[in-house]
Amino acid sequence: MRKYLKGQQGFTLIELMVVVLIIGILVAIAIPVFQSTQRTAKERACKASIRTMEGAIQQFNAESIEFNSGAALTGLGQLVSTYYTGGTYGPWLKAVPTCPSAGTYSVSGGTVSCTVHGTL
Numbered sequence: 001m002r003k004y005l006k007g008q009q010g011f012t013l014i015e016l017m018v019v020v021l022i023i024g025i026l027v028a029i030a031i032p033v034f035q036s037t038q039r040t041a042k043e044r045a046c047k048a049s050i051r052t053m054e055g056a057i058q059q060f061n062a063e064s065i066e067f068n069s070g071a072a073l074t075g076l077g078q079l080v081s082t083y084y085t086g087g088t089y090g091p092w093l094k095a096v097p098t099c100p101s102a103g104t105y106s107v108s109g110g111t112v113s114c115t116v117h118g119t120l
Contacts, residue, residue: 042100049097056092
């Protein structure tokens with residue numbers, strides 16, 4: 001029987017347990033870093049959407065003064081519409097963006113805010 005065991009190679013149980021322990025430690029370090037990076041990315045994407053919408057609001061206001069006697073923006077849905085009053089103007093956005101963190105956007109006085117990330 002000893003003849004057969006001498007030629008076999010492999011890992012001992014202790015060696016395998018050490019490898020599993022090292023992998024566990026690496027995962028325990030990586031998960032919080034990944035979650036923090038994901039949270040930061042969502043916040044930055046939301047802020048970029050707010051900047052885009054505020055730029056569209058400025059364009060809406062400029063064209064509204066020129067074509068529609070300064071009609072005020074009442075909601076973000078108006079930014080995806082086309083108007084005709086003495087000339088065609090709009091749309092300023094293809095679609096109203098959604099917050100990656102499931103927040104909702106609202107506009108007040110030309111400033112866009114998110115229920116999760118606030119304003120700029």
